[in-house]
Amino acid sequence: MNGEEIKNTLKKYNLQSWSKQRNINPISIEKGDGIYFWDYDGNRYSDMSSQLVNMNLGFANKAIADAIKEQVDQYCFVGPSYGAESRAKLAKKIIELMPDNMGKVFFTNAGAESNENAVKMARMFTGKSKVFSRYRSYHGSSFGAGNLTGEPRRYALEPGVPGFVKFFDPYIYREAIDFESEEVATKYYLAKLREQIVYEGPDSIAAIVLETITGSNGVIIPPEGYLPGVRKLCDEFNILLIFDEVMTGWGRTGKMFGFENFDVKPDIVTFAKGVTCGYVPLGGVVVNKEIAAYFDDNLLSCGLTYSGHPLACAAGVACVNYYEEEDILTNVNKVGKILGEKLEVMKASHPCVGDVRYIGLFSAVELVKDKKTKEALVPYGKDSEGIMGKILGELKERKFMTYTHENMILIAPPLIITESQLEEELLKLDEVLGIIDKDYI
Template sequence: MTGEEIRSTLKKYNLQSWSKQKNLNPISVEKAEGIYFWDYDGNRYTDMSSQLVNMNLGFGNKAIGDAIKAQVDQYCFIGPSYGAESRAKLAKKIIELMPDNMGKVFFTNAGADANENAVKMARMFTGRNKVFSRYRSYHGSSFGAGNLTGEPRRFPLEPGVPGFIKFFDPYIYREPIDFKSEEDATKYYLAKLEEQLQYEGAGSVAAIFLETVTGSNGVIIPPKGYLPGVRALCDKYGIMMVCDEVMTGWCRTGKMFGFMNFDVKPDIVTFAKGVTCGYIPLGGVAVSKAIAEYFDDNLLSCGLTYSGHPLACAAGVACVNYFEEADILGNVNKVGKVLGEKLEEMKAKHPSVGDVRYIGLFSAVELVKSKATKEPLVPYGKDPEGLMGKIIGLLAERKFMTYTHENVVLVAPPLIITEEQLTQELKKLDDVLSIVDEKFLG
């Protein structure tokens, strides 16, 4: 098929995620390598969001491809109750990368069903029914994960499942309180969380779910002491601490898992995306030794046809090996420092940039109408004039490919990006922000 045939066929037969379908015009991709992909007219685009923050190792990684091919030659599928070498190897590797309190892994197909199964496990283990998660969170769009989700993508699922309770992120930039320090902010947010636990009946709460660093909803990084404080509350009330590492896992934040930046040991960790870097879908739930031992004598009422799919696990083993052998963490921390410095320069330069937040190669640029008032460039949950879409369009014209959510532009390139490549691409973002300053602030 030609590029135009692909595009027209998709528009006729395919429903695209999170989109009004009428005016879609998808780019037909002919080839991809590293951090770049090309359309059928030979135009080269730079992937500055790692697609959906999942292609941590970029396109065309030979080690992953070869591992998949070798598994195809052995067999493509065997059910979850049978022994598959790739499944065994990946489970062992994941637990060895986790803190010493972790015990076993249950494999899923992606992040949403990882979170759904984590809910079930926490409820079965504790015998409790309520689950806390944050308003500015995204945990998936299937029914259970969509009820965990706090932002507007949960609305089509409502009225939802009973027992899902929302609380506020430690979003210091948007807080009307002028905190003297991060520690003061932490004290405030933890006190409000504990108060809400008491109102809901802490003894009925099975789990507190947190994106370790809030992802698409703004790369909101927890203040000093916040995650250890949540851990302490969970210990105090017998609640499971669940870290959603679907985006922040697998080297994205400069550690193998995001929670490792904050000196905590969760009871449950969910993951997906970077475990196979998008080459084949895979997710999972890592649980503590205590939870794993509970299911030695109690039924684990979780099951998926493709749990631990051999092809996906083969890709996962190759990915984890590559992270270590290629010192991806070293590159993330080196290039991530440059990313932070460049973003701070843009914040100082551009009236439209209210805040920048970054950890490793995970970052967000928050756009405002006024630095003084912090009024968002678009209202929460709305974009009546399509301003954010226009900004993404301006970036796409320059072949800088990413996405926005609310008033935030995400910058999360593949973890293999070099300093030179990053600097070259950020000049494009700088140019577009100048246009936003001039034309969108008025």
């Protein structure tokens, strides 16, 4: 097929996620290389969101492709109860990268499945039912993960499953209180969370689930001491702490896992995305040694046909090796520093930019109508005039490809991006922010 035939066939036969189907207009992709991809007309686009914040190593990584091909030549699939070398190697590598309290990994196919199975394990292990998660969170859209999710994408699942309890992010920029320091903010948010735990009944709460850094809902970075404080609350009330590392894992924040930035050890970690960079779907749940030992003599009531798929695990081994051998974290920290500096300049120079948040190569630009009042460019959960879609269209015209959520523009390029590539792309973003200043403020 040519590009037009692919597009028309998709529109006729395929349902596209998160879209009203009538006016979708997918770009048909012919090839990709590094941070770039091309359509069938030869137009080159820059992938400034790593697709869905998963293609950390970009397109056409030969090491990953060769590992998949080698596994294909051996066999493509054996069931989860059989021994597969790629599965064994990847499980060992993952545990070696984790803190010393972690024990074993259960493989899934994606982030949503990882979070659902983490909740199941927490309930089985503790014998308790309630699970806390935050309002500004996204943990997946399948039924269990969708109930865990806090933002508007959960609405289609409601009325929801009993036992899922929501609490508020430490979202200092949007807080009505003017905190004098991050430490003061942390004290406030932890006190409110502790109060809610007491009101819900600690003996009924199995786990608190957090995106280590809130992802699509604004790259909200926890204030100083917040995550260790949540850890202390979990210890006090015998609650498991689960970190969703689906986006922040595998080098995105400048550490292999996001929680490493905050001096805290979780009980359970979920991952997906960057473990294979999307070359083959894979996710997983890592549990601590105590939970792992519990399932030595108690049934692990979790199962998936494709758990630890050999092709996916082969891709995972190649990815993890590449992160380490090519010293990807050094590049993330070096180029991420430039990203932060450039975003701060944009914040200072554009009336439409209320805040910028960044860590490693994970960042968001929060758009406002008024810097003093912090009125969001579009109301939460509503964009009746399609303003964010129009902004996305301006970026797309400049071949700067990313996505928006609420009043945020996400910038999370592949971790292999160079300084010169980043600077070239940020000029396009700066130009579009100027248009927003003129047309929407």
